[in-house]
Amino acid sequence: MEPGSRSTILAIALALGVLFALPFAAGSLGNPAMTTLATRILIYAIAAASLNLVLGYGGLVSFGHAAFFGIGGYTVGILFHHHRFNEALFGLMLGTDQFLITLPAAILVSGLFAAAIGALALRTAGVQFIMITLAFAQMLFFLFVALKRYGGDDGLIIRRRNGLFDLNMRDDTTFYFVTLVFVVLFFALVWRIVNSRFGLVLGGIRQGERRMAAIGVSTYRYKLAAFVISGMGAGLAGALWANYARFVSPDMMHWTKSGELMVMVILGGAGTLLGPLFGSAALILLETVLAAYTERWQVFLGPILIVIILFFRGGLAGLVDLVKKRL
C-alpha cells in the first residue's frame, strides 16, 4: 500500500466512513452489540499497530507486547482504585478518574517500562530477543498475579469509566467515538513516523543492520526509540481497554495475549499501515462468529489462520492490494 497514493486515500476515506456510520447502522439494525464489538476491534487495532511498528517495520519480534497493554490498563485501574478509596499513591498523590490524566499517565508509564525492558532486550537479537521480551512480560504477569493489593489473580474492577469533559462515557456509542478519535490519531501518527527519516532508518534496520552500521547509523538507539514508542501505543490501547471493559487483570499481560497481537499483525499484513486494523477485525470477528457456533471454536480458527497466512504472504493488506490491482 503506497502511502499518499490516490487509492490509499480512497481506502482510508472509505474505512473512516464505515467506522463513522457503524453505530448508527447498529442502532437501526437493532443490534447495539455491534458497537461494542467494533470498539474492541478498534482498541486491539491500536495495540496491534504499536506492535507492527517494531515487528513489521523494524523487524524486531517482540513476544512480550501484552506487558505494555497490561501496564497501560493497570495504570488506569490503579489510579481509579486510589481515587475511589481516597488513598494516597506512593504517599504522594491521590488517584484520579479523569481520562485526560489517566490516559497520558498510562502512556508515560508504559513508555518507561518499555524503555527499561527495551534497553536490556535490545542488546540481544533474533531468538534471544523473542525469548527475553517474553520473559519480561511473564515476569510482569506474575508480579501482578502476586500483587494482592490490586486484586492479584482476580484483577481490579473499575466501577465507572473515566470522565472526559461532560461526555456520557457510560454510553457505549459515545465511548466508541472516543476510541475512534484515538484510532485515527494513532494511525495518522504511525503513518507519519514510518515515512519520516526515523521511519526510513527503522525500515533499513529490518532489512540489514550491517548495512545501516556501514552508513554510520548506530542502530541500537533507533531500535530503542521505536520500542518505546511502540510500548506507549500498547499502553494507550490498554488504557482504553480498561475503560471499555471496566476491568483489568493479569490476563491482559499473559503471553497468549502477546501471541494474539502477533497473529493480528501477521494476519493483517506486517509492515503495512492498515494491516493491524484488518488483522484485529478479522481475528475478533472470527472468534465471535465461530464461538457462536461451537465451544471448540479454536479448532476452526487455527486452520483458517494457517490458510490466510500461507496463501496471502502480505496478509489481508496484501489481499486488499491484490483486489485493488484487479479493479
Added chain:
Amino acid sequence: MSAILDIRAVVKRFGGLIATDHLSLDVKPGELHALIGPNGAGKTTIINQLMGEIIPDSGEIIFGGEPMAGLKPAARVRKGLGRTFQITQLLPDYTALDHVALAVQAHAGHSFHFFGAARADRRLTGPAMALLDGLAPRAGVKAASLSHGERKQLELAIALAGEPRLLLLDEPMAGLGQVETAQMVDLLKGLKGQIAMLLVEHDMDAVFALADRISVLVYGRCIASGSAAAIQANPDVKTAYLGEGDA
C-alpha cells in the same frame, strides 16, 4: 606526509589459524593502496578489523591520527571511514535512491526526525540523485531487482554519500563483466587523489591500472609492498601468488 591510515602490527587469530599476522601497512592521503593476495590471505578480515566488525587480538589501528580501538563500526563511519562490501549488503525493499538518500541522511546527523516525509525531502534526494550518477535512470528500482553490476555501483555511491576520507573497497570488481569492470575502473580513477583508498581486488589488470602502491598478503602477512612494476618483478610474489595462476 603523514598517513591517514596506519595499521601497526595487527594480529588476529581464529582458533589455531592466524588470519592477520603482525600486519603493518599504511595509506597516505589521496593514495590508492591495493591489497592483493590469494584466497584466504586475510584481506577481508583486515577490512573488517578496520571497520570494527572484528576486534584485533593485538596491534593498533590509527585513522586520521586517532586510535580506533573501542569504536563501533557506525562511529568509525562517522569519523570518515567508508566501505563497500564484497558480497553486496543492500536493503532489498528499498530503491537505489532510498539507499543513497539514507546515507546522505545518516551523514547529515541523527535521524530522530519523526514527522517530515523523508522521501519527499529534496535536501536528501537532491544530493542522492547526483551521487547515483550513471545509476540515476535506475533510481526508482528496488535493490532486489538491480543487476549485480548495478549493485556494485550502488555500493560505491552509498559509501561516497558519507564523504569518507578513506574508502575501503572490498573486491568492487568481483563478478563484473568486462564492460562493467572498465566502468568501475573509470569511476575509481575519477576519485583518485580526492579520497584515499584501500583496494582489495583479484582483478590484476584493474589493480595495476589503479594502484599507487601494492601490498601482497599471504597467510595474513605482508610479503611485499611497492609499485606495480616492483611487485610484478618480485620473485616471492611470483611464487606465492601470481605464479599460481590465481590472477
